[in-house]
Amino acid sequence: MSAVPAAARAVEPRDAVLGVAPRLAVEPASVEEAADAMRAFARDRLAVVFVGGGTDMELGAAPARLDAVLRTTGLARIREHAPSDQIVAVQGGMRLADLQRHLAGHHQRLALDPPFPDRATVGGIVAANAFGPRRTRYGPVRDLVIGITIVRADGAVAHGGGKVVKNVAGFDLPRLFCGSLGTLGLVAEVVFRLHPLPEASGTAVFEGLDARDVAETLPVLRDLGVEPTAVAALPSGGKFALAVRFEGFAPGVKAQVERTLARAGAGAKVEGGDEAALWSRHDAVRCAGDVRAKATFAPASLARAADALAPVAGALRGGAIVLHPGPGIAFVSGSLDGADRAAAAIESARSALAPLAGGALVLSAAPAELRARTSPWGPPPQSLEVMRRLKKELDPEARLAPGRFVGGI
C-alpha cells in the first residue's frame, strides 16, 4: 500500500464504522491534503468513509468494505465571514457550536439546530441532512447551503454554487450533496446563508394534547398569521406537550406568543432558562436510547402517522415520539427490547406511512441485531436507477462509503 504521509495516523478503535474497522486513518489539515489523500486512495483503490463529529455515523448501513477513514478534524477553519452579506464559508470539519460562537459575536447565526452541536460538524450536517426544530421556519440544510467545495473520489476538487444567495449558474451541487452521506464526495467546505440573532425569544406550550389535537393546532396557527421558528410536540405525562417558539424583535415575539395563547387553547408562556430547558429536553428525548428513527408523512396526516408509529415506540423500552408538525416529521426513540418485535413494528409502520404522500421511516441509529432484521432505509425509491447512475458518474469504483446508502449504494 502506498503511504499517505501528510495526513496518516495510527488507526484507533473509534475509527470503526458500525463495527467495520479500517486499516488506515487520515486527518488532513487542508483541502489540498484531503485531495492528496483521496488521490492516494484512488491509486490504491481503497474504500473510504468520511467522519466528522461522528454524531450521525449510525445513519445508513454498515460499509460493505472499508479500508480508510478520513476524519475532517483538521478542516475546521472559517475561510470567510462577510457579516454584511450574511454569508460564511467554513471548512467541513468545523463544529457547529464553534461556528455559532463566532457568528454570535457578530449578532448572527446559522439557522440550523441539530442535536449535539458541540460535536456535529458542518460537513457532517450537510452529508447527513441533520436538522432540529428550527427547520419549521428556516427549512432543512439544503435551504441554507449556497456553495460547496467537494473532493471527488478521484481527488479532483470541485465547487458548486458560490458566495451569493441568489445564483442559478450551473447545476445545483450544494443541494445535491445534502443528505448524500459521503457517497458522492467529501464535503470539504460549505458556504451558508446566515440570519440575524433574534433579540427576543418566547415559547407557547400547550400540555395534555393527543396527536389529533396537535394535528388540529397547525391550521389554527396558519390562520392566525403568526410565524413560529420552531413547532414540536414532546411526550409529557402520557400525552404530548406542544411547543411553539417565536424569535425576532421583542414586540413581534410578545404579540405572537400572546395571540397564539389566546387562540390555540389553554397554554403557558415559557421564556429564559425554562425555555432553553424545554428545547434541550426536545433534543434529549429525540436522541434517547439505542434505536432512533425518523418518519416522514403528509403534514395533514399527522394523526394517522402517529397511530402508525405508536407500535414502534411501544416495541422499544422507554419508547417516545417527538412530532414536528410543520414539515410532517416524527422521531421515534428508545432502547431495543426484542429485535423481532421492533423490526415487525417498523415494517408495518413503513407500509402505513408510504401512502401518506410518499412517507418513509429511516433508522438513524440501531443495534446490529435490528439492522439484521430490517433495512435502515426501507424500500428503495422509484428513482433508484437514476441514483445508481449518479453514484457511478461521481464514484465509478464505488469506493466512497460503499453500501452505506439507499438501495445498497
Place this chain on the structure above:
Amino acid sequence: MSLVQDKNVAARMAAVVGAGNVLTEPGDLHVYAADGLTHGRRTPDLVVLPGSTEEVVEVVRIAREAGCPIVPRGSGTGLSGGARPVEGCIVLSLSRMRRVLEVDLANGWARVEPGVFNLDVTKTVSGAGYYYAPDPSSQSICSIGGNVAENSGGAHCLKYGFTTHHVLAATVVLSDASVVHLGGPAADAPGYDLLAALVGSEGMVGIVTEATLRLLRKPETTRTFFATFPSTDEAGSAVSGIIAAGILPAAIEMMDRLAIEAAKAATGLDWPDVGAALLMDADGPREEVEHVSARAIEVARAAGALEIRVPRDEAERQLMWKGRKCAFAAVGRISPNYMVEDGVIPRSEIARVLREIERMAAERGLRVANVFHAGDGNLHPLVLYDARKPGQEERAAELGGEILRLCIRSGGSITGEHGVGAEKAAYMAEQFQPDDLETMQRVRCAFDGANLLNPGKVFPTPRLCGEKPGPYAPHPAEAAGLAERW
C-alpha cells in the same frame, strides 16, 4: 433533407399527439425560433405539443430513435436563450399541459402540469387565502415547467426563496423515455436529492410533466414604503443598514435615475427626479411588520433618504409596484434598444459596482439603467443603445459581458434568475474551474446519457457521457457539430 424529415419523424409524432399538435409549416415554426432572448434565432425543424406524460414518453422515444435532440419549452419567456433550438432538433412544447391536477390546502401543496402559468397557481388558491411564492416579473405568462427548469426567482425571494425551495415533488420523463418520480411530496424522500439536480438544470436533466408545489398562507400584513435618495451610494448603504439591523424584508428593490425616469414615462407616477429609489415590502404578523417597517424607515433616513412615501391604501401600493415591475419594458420609452443583463454581487458591493458600471458605460459612450433586487444583490443592468448607430450594438454587447466579469470579480455570479442558457455558456468557464463544470456534467450524464436534452446550453464545452480514456471515436452528436470533447 434534415434528420427530422428523413426519418418520417413528424408522421410518427402525429400518430401519438394528433396531427394538429405537430407543427411543420415554416410560419408556425418561426414562432419557436427564439424565446424571450430574440437574437440568435434558429427555426426548428419540428415542434411537437404533447398533452400528457404518456405522450411525452412516446415523443421522447421517437426523437431518441431518430437521433434528434429535444429542446423542451414552456411559455418561451426565458431571457437567456434556454429554449433556443439547435440544429436538427425538435422543440417539445409543454404549453398544452395546463391542468391544475390537485389542490391540497390541508397539506399546503398543489400538483400541476408544466404548462400552467405561475400566476394561475396563485389565482387557483387565493380565494382560500393561499399563494405560490416565486414571483418572476413574467408571472402572468411564464410556465411552472419553465420556472422549474430555470429555478426562477422574483422580487420576493429574499424572504421566501426560489423555485427550488417550493417544489416538493416532480414527475419527469428522462431522455431514455423512462418516467421517474422525484421527491415526496412528504419531506426527505430517502436517497439523493434528485429534485435539487432537476430544478435549475435548464431542460438538460429531464422533462417535467407534473410538479407538486408548496403553497403558502398569505401574510397577515404587508407594509410598503418608497424612499428616494440623492444617488445609488446612499440607497446602497440604506439596503446594507436595513439588513444589518436584523431585518429580513419580503422584498427590497432599487431603481436608479434612468429607471425611475422610464417608469414615470410609462405609468405617469409622480415620482421625483432623484438619483435612486428603494421600494421595500415587509410582511408577516402585524406587530412584527409594523415594528420592522418603522425601523427600516429610520435606517433609510439615517442613510440619507430625501423622502419616504408610504402608500395610503392597497391601490397606491399596487401602483408603486407597477412602476417597479414595468421598469424593464418602460426603458423602451427612453431608448430605441436595450439589453437586459442579470448578474449577482454581494449586497455590500452594490454602490461600488454601480459606480463601476457607470464608468464602464461612459467609456463606451453608452448609458445603463439599473432596476434590481437589491436585497440579494441581483443586478439587472439595462444597457441602452441605438442599433441604427454604427457600432453601438457591438459596444453594448461588449459592455454586457464586462458587467458579468465585474460580477464574477466581485465574488458574485453571472446569473441570479435568468439562467445561463445559450447566452452565457461562455462565461461559465470564467466563473467556474474545469473540474467544477466537469462534475456538473457528470450529474447531467446520470440523467441524460444520450446528450439528447437541450444540448449546447449552460456548459461552454459539452462533455459526452461515458467518455473513457482510450482511442478516439467520434460520437454522433460530435459529428453533427453539437458537442466537442475536452
